[in-house]
Amino acid sequence: MARTIQLDSVNKEYQSTGTAHVAVDDLSLTIPEGSFTTLVGPSGCGKTTTLRMIAGLETPTSGRISFGDEEVTDQSPQDRNCAMVFQSIALYPHMTVSENIGYGLRVQGVPKDERTRRIKEAAETLQITEQLEKMPSELSGGQQQRVALGSAFVQDPDVLLLDEPMSDLDAKLKAELRVEVQRLHQELDATVVYVTHDQTEAMTMSDHIILLNNGRLEQFAPPGELFDRPVSEYVARFIGTxxxxxxxxxxxxxxxxxxxxxxxxxxxxxxxxxxxxxxxxxxxxxxxxxxxxxxxxxxxxxxxxxxxxxxxxxxxxxxxxxxxxxxxxxxxxxxxxxxxxxxxxxxxxxxxxxxxxxxxxxxxxxxxxxxxxxxx
The missing domain is CATH 2.40.50.140 (Nucleic acid-binding proteins)
Incomplete structure (x- = not known):
């Protein structure tokens, strides 16, 4: 079931040779339940760090993170009902496509008949039914990314996190997968948070955009508002081509x-x-x-x-x-x-x-x- 995601004064600092580096600086916002929200900004602005804190892979230096009415700041990733697709396509090379998609369900102890049904549904949605018995090495880059999406989709998460899943694909595959990801969102009862440095992806796919600048929130609004009512010169220059x-x-x-x-x-x-x-x-x-x-x-x-x-x-x-x-x-x-x-x-x-x-x-x-x- 989709849930709101709330960040309250979230900060993340890293120590390097005795010097503190602020990756995320006093970030407060509420991502609406069931929305497709994109984190966008240049490299090093704090996008992936923010996503990893939502996932539970990083712990905030200070501040609170909540899913709905439940604070999850100190919860492990396994307890958040949250699935994540990474930039690098992490598939098990010795497993078939079907086994890769269903691996998380097997770890959770989901019965085999239920796993088979959910794997089939995910494959149909992502148009990879004919690839289920193939090995990852036999797939194209776009097909491999669909398998990675399927392994997240099949878990029926409350929150689906996508960390630049298309950055290594060519323009044609990116265009195709943009449509697939939006279809996936329509079928999921989940709140989707998507990270990209590509403002075109952000503008075409999102209900809301979070634009970061050196770890700080520059503007959080629907795409049209960022285009027509930018709050700063930075927003006006970053958004639009x-x-x-x-x-x-x-x-x-x-x-x-x-x-x-x-x-x-x-x-x-x-x-x-x-x-x-x-x-x-x-x-x-x-x-x-x-x-x-x-x-x-x-x-x-x-x-x-x-x-x-x-x-x-x-x-x-x-x-x-x-x-x-x-x-x-x-x-x-x-x-x-x-x-x-x-x-x-x-x-x-x-x-x-x-x-x-x-x-x-x-x-x-x-x-x-x-x-x-x-x-x-």
Missing amino acids: PSTNLLTATVAERDGEYVLAGEGYTIPASADHFATRVGDSVTVGIRPQYLSSESGEHQLTVIAEVVEQLGTEFVVHGRTPDGDNIDVVSPTLGDVGQGDELTIGFDVDDVFVFDSDGQTICYGDELTTDPIHQSP
């Missing part, structure tokens, strides 16, 4: 009104957010997908440097005249060449504004109460 464009601007007051003045553009701004920031440098973030060569309230000049074709869309990598890197995603820019000067438009509702510390000041729909924005 290509990354969010960042343009420098200065807060100014002109004739009693506040504006964000950048190279070639001026955006009206509200007194509520900017009256005390006149003269400050801020950063304006705009996602490449929200820039257009055909429309927009405000315009930028972009000098094209590289053009990539991605199916029906083109990605133009360029620079503004003052040297800011800028990317534009559009289906209409296929004829752009290196050195071409483009006029690119954007709407104020689509921007983010960050302070000098990289924290979000406001989003585009909060910049001004004036329903009509006109460039000076």
